[in-house]
Amino acid sequence: MPRFTFKKEEKLKSKRLIDALFSEGNSITRFPLKLIYLPAKLPEDTLIQAGVSVPKRRFKLAVKRNRIKRLMREAYRLNKHLVFNKMQTSYAFMFLYLANEEPDLHQLNKTMQQLLHQLLKRTHHEKESG
RNA sequence: UCAGCAGGCCACCUUAUCGCUUUGUGCUGAAACAAGUUCAGGACAGGGAGGAAAGUCCGGACACCAUAGUGCAGCAUAGCGGGUAACGCCCGUCCCCCGGGUACUCGGGGAGGACCAGUGCAACAGAAAGCAAGUACAGUUCGGCUGUAGUGAAAUCAGGUAAACUCUAUGCGGUGCAACGCCAUGUAAACCCAUGUCCCGACAGCUAUCGGGAGAGAGCGGCACGUUCGAUGUGGGAGGGUAGGCGGUUAGAGGUGGUUGGUAACAACUAUCCGAGAUAAAUGAUAAGGAGGUUCUGAACCAAGUUCAGAAUUCACAGAAUCCGGCUUAUGGCCUGCUUUUAUU
Numbered sequence: 243m244p245r246f247t248f249k250k251e252e253k254l255k256s257k258r259l260i261d262a263l264f265s266e267g268n269s270i271t272r273f274p275l276k277l278i279y280l281p282a283k284l285p286e287d288t289l290i291q292a293g294v295s296v297p298k299r300r301f302k303l304a305v306k307r308n309r310i311k312r313l314m315r316e317a318y319r320l321n322k323h324l325v326f327n328k329m330q331t332s333y334a335f336m337f338l339y340l341a342n343e344e345p346d347l348h349q350l351n352k353t354m355q356q357l358l359h360q361l362l363k364r365t366h367h368e369k370e371s372g
Numbered sequence: 373u374c375a376g377c378a379g380g381c382c383a384c385c386u387u388a389u390c391g392c393u394u395u396g397u398g399c400u401g402a403a404a405c406a407a408g409u410u411c412a413g414g415a416c417a418g419g420g421a422g423g424a425a426a427g428u429c430c431g432g433a434c435a436c437c438a439u440a441g442u443g444c445a446g447c448a449u450a451g452c453g454g455g456u457a458a459c460g461c462c463c464g465u466c467c468c469c470c471g472g473g474u475a476c477u478c479g480g481g482g483a484g485g486a487c488c489a490g491u492g493c494a495a496c497a498g499a500a501a502g503c504a505a506g507u508a509c510a511g512u513u514c515g516g517c518u519g520u521a522g523u524g525a526a527a528u529c530a531g532g533u534a535a536a537c538u539c540u541a542u543g544c545g546g547u548g549c550a551a552c553g554c555c556a557u558g559u560a561a562a563c564c565c566a567u568g569u570c571c572c573g574a575c576a577g578c579u580a581u582c583g584g585g586a587g588a589g590a591g592c593g594g595c596a597c598g599u600u601c602g603a604u605g606u607g608g609g610a611g612g613g614u615a616g617g618c619g620g621u622u623a624g625a626g627g628u629g630g631u632u633g634g635u636a637a638c639a640a641c642u643a644u645c646c647g648a649g650a651u652a653a654a655u656g657a658u659a660a661g662g663a664g665g666u667u668c669u670g671a672a673c674c675a676a677g678u679u680c681a682g683a684a685u686u687c688a689c690a691g692a693a694u695c696c697g698g699c700u701u702a703u704g705g706c707c708u709g710c711u712u713u714u715a716u717u
Binding site: 248250254305306309316319320336347348 | 391
């Protein structure tokens with residue numbers, strides 16, 4: 243039984259890492275989510291740092307952006323065990339929300355699972371080829 | 373019953389599971405023997421968005437720049453009096469306007485100082501509303517001098533207008549918690565260029581030091597004064613680094629009740645209660661049940677409608693970022709009072 247936690251240490255906060263993520267990171271899109279990922283050097287005992295982002299352009303109200311970010315964090319929290327024990331290197335993640343409508347958790351959960359599975363495949367492939 | 377106005381209140385609730393943040397308590401492990409401290413982990417208990425948190429439009433607190441100084445410029449305010457830390461806010465009152473009502477009140481609104489300091493502007497009508505003209509008739513001391521008529525609110529006589537310049541009075545220094553202080557990292561008082569100290573005294577002399585004077589230059593939002601710093605200074609340039617932690621940071625011009633003063637805003641005293649502190653930014657997610665609102669259907673009652681039952685829908689505006697007092701804007705519902713409309717007896 244995995245523990246579904248998402249603590250401070252696992253949140254992506256460093257501005258430098260985020261900049262690097264946006265300029266050098268690879269991405270997987272599975273509508274309405276987009277995952278940008280990059281191998282990163284993180285503090286000890288931390289495998290992955292993840293952040294979420296909702297563009298202000300699509301959602302003008304802070305209340306709606308907050309709500310979507312909370313749902314995204316929840317979806318990540320409940321599904322991160324899919325990748326957590328199967329990665330050797332540490333990664334930085336950033337999830338972007340692409341749609342114009344507010345989502346519900348079930349749909350988001352499904353998308354998140356697909357996204358993480360695809361990520362595992364992708365990283366495996368990269369390792370073998372590289 | 374319908375609509376309007378004024379005032380007040382609420383801002384879904386409960387349970388379960390999984391989470392986030394913060395405070396406290398004790399536990400386990402690690403770091404040196406003890407006290408204690410630090411780090412990590414998990415346990416238990418408590419706290420965890422708003423009436424507008426919003427717009428950032430005013431006013432303060434606080435911090436730094438000089439204890440924020442004088443004049444000009446600039447900006448703001450505008451009857452009178454009071455409240456307040458302060459205000460452009462609030463209360464009272466006078467005047468004016470509008471609406472009811474009616475002979476005295478009620479409700480609403482008002483950027484309500486000054487146009488006998490100067491400048492400007494003025495629809496229609498009119499010859500003419502200030503730099504250029506002057507119609508008709510009458511009277512004349514024969515001067516286009518006087519009166520009348522005509523237009524208009526107002527005609528060489530003044531008047532209107534200051535959300536027109538302006539004047540008067542009063543107030544206002546600037547930048548904002550990304551303020552500011554400390555620690556860590558960093559060759560970091562680094563590198564390159566430009567420019568920049570003299571005089572007198574204290575010792576017999578040089579350096580250094582001390583006291584006094586001058587001083588290029590620089591800071592103080594603009595200008596002038598003034599003032600402060602001032603040679604281990606000042607200004608500029610290129611490149612590079614950091615962009616992390618702690619403090620500030622949440623208890624306050626706080627809420628509620630009572631007493632007293634006051635027409636009131638409010639104040640004083642007293643009792644009691646409460647207390648978000650995140651930082652790519654916590655305060656949530658899911659499920660079930662319930663309350664309320666809305667819509668639809670059915671039934672009962674004399675009616676507009678009300679009540680009851682069932683179904684559908686979880687649904688207003690909206691997210692703290694240093695903190696307060698206001699204003700403005702957005703918005704769901706409930707209650708009270710007044711006025712109006714309609715219906716029934």
